[in-house]
Amino acid sequence: MSSPLLPQMHDPVVALPPETPRSRRAARRVLRDADGGHATNFSRGFVVKLLLLAMIDALGVYVVMAAWGQGSFGILWSMVGLLVGANYVYFSKRALPMKYILPGLSFLLVYQIFVILFTGFVAFTNYGDGHNSTKADAIEALLIQNERRVEGSDAYPLTVLADGDELAFAIVTSDGDVRVGRAEAPLETIDEAEVDDDVVTAVPGYEVLGRQAILARQSDVTDLRVPVSSDPADGSIRTQDARSGYVFISTMHYDETTDSMTDALTGTVYTPNDDGQFESADGATLAVGWRVLVGFDNFVKAFGDPRYSTPFLKVFAWTVAFAALSVVTTFLLGLFLAMVFNDERVKGRKIYRTLMILPYAIPGFLAALLWSGMLNTKFGFVNQILLGGAEIPWLTDPWLAKLAVLGVNLWLGFPYMFLICTGALQSIPGDVLEAAKIDGAGGIRTWKSVTMPLLLIATAPLLISSFAFNFNNFTLIYMLTGGGPRFADASVPLGHTDILISMVYSISGVDGNAAKDYGLASALSIVIFVIVGTISAIAFRQTRKLEEIN
């Protein structure tokens, strides 16, 4: 924070300029006048503002209507709130500061504050595979999954239709009516359809598919399920041969009054349990559940269930070690180089500096991928050329992989430390050093008692933020080792170089390699939030303490 190279930053809280009522009033008066003139003159700025707001309102109203159509009331009300807020702020004369804050604030609210709060909410639910949606959706899914052909029921003459890419069925009822429906639209009677000897030959708005077209989309046709009515209990029409359709009715029956599922085949009654599943008296559960609040279950699972707690502790210890060692190694190397080059008599320092910061100027993901190839056991550059054909398992041995991760991070991170140490060294006042010399301090003593403390004051906040950054350095770990080598004894897909954030990524299942468990993943995210937040808070207080020394 104290190099002559840097923009001069004020301490955020300490340096708030004093606020006097008089200056505030005056400022407000002037600004209000200016704003008033602005809004009544129809100046160019006002027209631009009007056009922009009209566009935003139009888009907003579109979103509101779409949300209404989908029944997403959370989105609907948030959008209404944002729209009303925006229109108030930009047409009122009283909300001047908000005119500047609102655009950023709305993004911050939705994509940062909301998602953090939502993470907190999901952490207390069992959201994940098997508990993906609401109870109503789960009931519908269960009814559909358990549909069977009604024994001995009539076959309806069936024709496969297409509307663009979407398939539809047309059937002829025993009364001779033609009924048409698709996956999302239940059967409807269509009077205008043409029928020839119980076979539908034309339906307005649809194309009748021929044999060839049906064969080409055979599996789509046999998978298609056209609901008989909007009530899933009425069952659906399905076909095997594309000529005759049968009514399929669910063997499950949901009774709203008792809130229970009954299996018509076995007579078993399932009632909802606390985990968001239907459960029978003997403890059997149905496959599809819904999400419910589960209290602290996810946290208990993370810390109590040995399947998760054992790897969690290992991963946690490695995360702290990785972040701390990364900071220490990069800082030491960077500091050493900064000291070496902090001498004006060395020629070509600019060239050295430019070449040395190259690793830092390369996007981190490229560097990690590059090293993953260079460290390859059999074909990599490091083993083949630098070590003369050795086959050292850099990325597949637990300890070597840890060493490799730290080594690559040293390469990536030392230029940053070199830069900030150079800046800090150059900003140490010369008279302080001179005073130490006059007082009789030798080189080492000056270094220990004067240079080093001043250097640490300047770099401490950056070291701590570097620690926080490496604590979540997902890209490096994921691209270099993918967290591997795997723990031999763990059932969850975790490995020796996994850090907390990559552990959360594996457990969440968003990459499709494991069962999804959003609840547990969010709970772990919250744990990391707490750790990182604490570190930052300590860092912040420490910074202020250190500054008071001056």
Next chain:
Amino acid sequence: MAIETVQVPRPSVVPAAPHRLSRKRWFTEIGWRHVVGVLAVIYAGFPIVYVLSASLSENGTLTGSNQLFAQVSGLNYAELNDTLFWTWMGNTLVIAIVTAIGTVLMGAAAAYAFSRFRFTGRRGGLTALLIIQMFPQMLAFVAIFLLLLGLGNVVPLLGLNSTLALICVYLGGSLGVNTFLMYGFFNTVPRELDEAAKLDGASHAQIYWTIILRLVAPILAVVGLLSFIASFGEFIIARIILQSEGNWTLAVGLYGWVSQRLDANWGLFAAGAVIAAVPVLILFLFLQKYIVGGLTAGSVKG
């Protein structure tokens, strides 16, 4: 704070001209520093030399790339045309540039309000910003995924697999950090300047666009640059949101090449990496001075 306001010359312990030193003394005092420097440059540079050589190698495999500059051919670069590389490059540049511009515009506006106006909730807002920037948005990736899943049902353009949605997420994440950085810089512009303009009849918008923004240009450059670099290399959120191959960014696409068939795709990756590194490298080298300032002012490369 005191330390920042003191401008002092660098310590110059030995005023004597270097050429008067004896050879031995020259080496013990200065020469060894060059040795360290050369070693450090080799350490920093050899992977970069290697990737250059691998990208120019003819056979395009990991094994075949080990002999430095054994052949020099543009084959790997030509082969990039048969892949989606240029699409990914385009996507990445669009995302990074739009995010950088958006961050600068919205962050600067908010910083201006916090720095220049006095209103109720100002202190609370600043404290809130300070707290928010302690929580990395990346950690909430599960919630981001679920949010976009829901938004996508209503407006597909804001849902999964949309570039625009990714930009929105990046904007939300970078504002917390960067607004604070800019706020500090805005405070260093003397208030007398805008008060004088106010007395001359300038509106708040005129003061903002024509006076303040010009004076804070250095911090705008830093924030824009850091934001560009951060979104250029961001992986985890891009990977979750962008699902179809044609929408991927470089980070997602190149990771795919290396993770699937490391050996066979190595030449392609090396060529892609060289091209992908160029924009960031150029920005970095030209704006070195600004970046050093921005870094030390409290933000870290992402």
